[in-house]
Amino acid sequence: MTAASASNSEPARQRWPWWPLLPLYPYGRRRTLVRELIPNQLWSFEQLQGLFYVAVPIRMTVVRLRQGLMLYAPLPPTAELLSALRELEATYGPVRTIVLPTASGLEHKLPAPALARACPQAELWVTPRQWSFPLRLPQSWLGFPASRTRVLFEQGLPHGDELLWRALGPLNLGLGTFMEVACLHRASGSLLVTDALVAIGTDPPPVFNADPTPLLFHARDRGDQPLEDTPEQRRRGWWRLVLFASYLQPAPLSVAGLREVLRHAFAPGLRRPRSHFGLYPFRWHPNWEQAFVELVAEDAPRPQVAPVLERLVFPRCRAALVSWIRSLAELDETRWLVPAHYEAPVPCTPERLSRLADELEQRPWAPDQGNWSTLAGIDRTLVKLGLVPAEPAP
Numbered sequence: 001m002t003a004a005s006a007s008n009s010e011p012a013r014q015r016w017p018w019w020p021l022l023p024l025y026p027y028g029r030r031r032t033l034v035r036e037l038i039p040n041q042l043w044s045f046e047q048l049q050g051l052f053y054v055a056v057p058i059r060m061t062v063v064r065l066r067q068g069l070m071l072y073a074p075l076p077p078t079a080e081l082l083s084a085l086r087e088l089e090a091t092y093g094p095v096r097t098i099v100l101p102t103a104s105g106l107e108h109k110l111p112a113p114a115l116a117r118a119c120p121q122a123e124l125w126v127t128p129r130q131w132s133f134p135l136r137l138p139q140s141w142l143g144f145p146a147s148r149t150r151v152l153f154e155q156g157l158p159h160g161d162e163l164l165w166r167a168l169g170p171l172n173l174g175l176g177t178f179m180e181v182a183c184l185h186r187a188s189g190s191l192l193v194t195d196a197l198v199a200i201g202t203d204p205p206p207v208f209n210a211d212p213t214p215l216l217f218h219a220r221d222r223g224d225q226p227l228e229d230t231p232e233q234r235r236r237g238w239w240r241l242v243l244f245a246s247y248l249q250p251a252p253l254s255v256a257g258l259r260e261v262l263r264h265a266f267a268p269g270l271r272r273p274r275s276h277f278g279l280y281p282f283r284w285h286p287n288w289e290q291a292f293v294e295l296v297a298e299d300a301p302r303p304q305v306a307p308v309l310e311r312l313v314f315p316r317c318r319a320a321l322v323s324w325i326r327s328l329a330e331l332d333e334t335r336w337l338v339p340a341h342y343e344a345p346v347p348c349t350p351e352r353l354s355r356l357a358d359e360l361e362q363r364p365w366a367p368d369q370g371n372w373s374t375l376a377g378i379d380r381t382l383v384k385l386g387l388v389p390a391e392p393a394p
Contacts, residue, residue, distance in 0.1 A: 013083070016076040018114065022106050024049045025214070032081040033207045037338065037345045040064065041188040043088065044344055046207045047075055049107055053214040053276075054244040057207045058107055059340045061192055063185050065162055068093035072183060072192050073101055073340040074111040077118045095119040097158050100126040101194045103170065103179040108194065108340065113143025124149045125158055129170045129177035152181055162186060164331055168196060168324040171317050174388035178313055182328060189335030191328060191348060196309060196321065198339050199301035199346040204238035213274055214241060223280030224267035239292040240284070246295060246307045249374040252288035256281050291371055301343040303356055311375035312382075315366040316391065322357045329353035 016030045026048060033046045043062040048055040060075040062085070069092055075081060089095060098119060100112045109130075116124045128151050130139055139149060150156070157165050164186065169179035183192045204215055215237030216227040243250040265278040295307070305314070305321070314321050328334070329350045337348035368376040382388040 010080075013080040014078050016078055018076070018110065022110050024107070025051060025053060025055055026211075030076050030078050030081075031207075031210050032075070032078060032084065033210070034084045035206070037061075038188040038190060038336070042185065042190055042338065042345070044338075045075055045081055045084065046205070048207060048214070050214065050241075050245070053217045054241055055214040056241060056245050056341055057205050059338075059344060061190075061338055061340070061344075062088060063163075063190075063192075064092050064187075065096065065159055068096035070097040070099065070159065070163075071095055071115065071119070071122075072099045073108045073194055074098060074115040076111045077115045082118055095122045098122050098124045099152075099158070099181075099183065100124065100130075101181040101183065101192075103127045103129045103131065103177050104173065105180075105195055109142075113145070116145050116148065122148070123158065125152050126150070127152055127167070127179045127181050128154055129179055131176040166324065166327050166331070168321065171313075171320060172389055173313065174382070174386070178317075182324075184331045184334060186333050189333050190338050190345060191331065191334045191336065192338045192340075194340045196305060196314075196324075197303050197337065198306045198341050199303055199337060199343045200242055200296050201301045201343045202235070202239075202296060202299060204234050205343065208234070208238075212237075217275065217280075218244070218282075220280060221284060223261065223264035223276075223278040224270065226269060227275055239289060242295070243288075243291055243371075247291075247371045247375060248308065248378075250288075250291050250371040251373065252285040252291050254283045254285070256283045295371075301346045303337050303346065303348055303352060305360065306341075307372065308375060311366045311372055312379055315379055316389065318360065318365050322360050325353055325357040325360070329357065 011029055014029045014031050016028055019028045030047045035044045037044050041064050045060040045062060046057050049058045050056060058075065059073065061072045063070040063072060069088060098112065098116055100109060102108050112124065116122065124144060126144065126149060132142055152165065153167065164184040166182045167179065169177065171178040180194045180196050185192065208215055212229060212234055213227065215234045216229055218240045219233040219237035261279060261281045264280065267278045270278040332350055334348055334350055336345040338344040383390045
């Protein structure tokens with residue numbers, strides 16, 4: 001195959017036809033980056049997802065077991081992803097197990113049926129209390145293969161001699177149930193988590209290297225500025241993406257008026273979809289960088305609770321979350337944390353998890369002010385409408 005024909009076939013290999021069910025960027029084309037996290041034991045399959053170029057990495061972790069492979073937190077099974085997976089299967093054996101470790105995370109749930117069909121020898125293990133909205137449908141109607149789908153805890157736990165499992169929840173969200181199941185791969189000391197814990201680095205992850213457009217788009221201050229690709233602009237854009245994804249509208253950000261947005265739109269060189277035709281409705285205030293520094297706090301990525309979940313999912317569930325983290329701290333073999341978003345692997349010990357639990361108990365929880373004000377407003381609206389419970393979860 002020539003370089004030109006390989007380039008032309010790339011979009012087809014990255015095609016995800018079911019993207020309209022959850023219309024997130026990059027929509028129907030999902031590039032996949034494969035990285036070896038722990039030599040010969042753990043691999044990371046990474047894609048991007050987001051809204052309006054506010055894109056962050058999402059990860060499926062591939063775990064080597066004694067008799068094949070396990071997939072934790074499914075991703076859209078594009079031809080590109082499956083080709084890389086087949087290479088691992090050729091060396092380490094077939095995919096035996098697929099784990100959907102969340103009851104509510106649509107970005108993990110929607111690809112699960114397609115991934116299960118692509119791996120016909122694998123059992124699909126899902127958390128209890130799976131739900132759909134607006135209609136509550138049986139699991140088989142959601143595409144889960146009835147003959148190969150098992151419920152974690154209720155029907156056992158897979159590979160109990162190699163893996164340890166810890167559940168957060170089920171927690172009542174009103175519209176549905178939040179539940180997340182962490183998994184410790186004992187051979188590598190890797191603790192796999194989904195959404196509740198993240199670790200954020202100061203530099204953009206390598207998954208952006210194939211197309212840094214989201215970073216460059218948000219690194220600007222006005223819509224008529226070009227998408228300039230430099231290491232400084234990539235890092236600047238990454239910091240802003242993290243603040244967007246963490247707080248939706250952090251304190252140092254305001255939305256520009258329509259007249260201002262149109263005044264800077266359609267500038268020469270920017271009249272194309274890649275730059276959204278120069279439409280850029282954001283205004284960052286001076287010293288906005290301090291908000292990122294306060295969020296990340298350290299140069300090295302560290303385990304922390306994702307702010308958007310703390311304020312919208314866990315505002316009345318701190319005790320349950322802290323108890324779960326303390327149960328993770330009891331896993332003495334833990335050496336690495338592998339979340340489904342942002343950085344991985346991150347050095348992690350039981351002592352570090354215990355300190356995190358202590359910090360969560362001691363600091364103000366799910367604040368209403370500052371960077372958290374937009375999230376707090378959304379939460380109050382949901383409570384007022386009766387869509388989420390006003391009292392702490394039992």
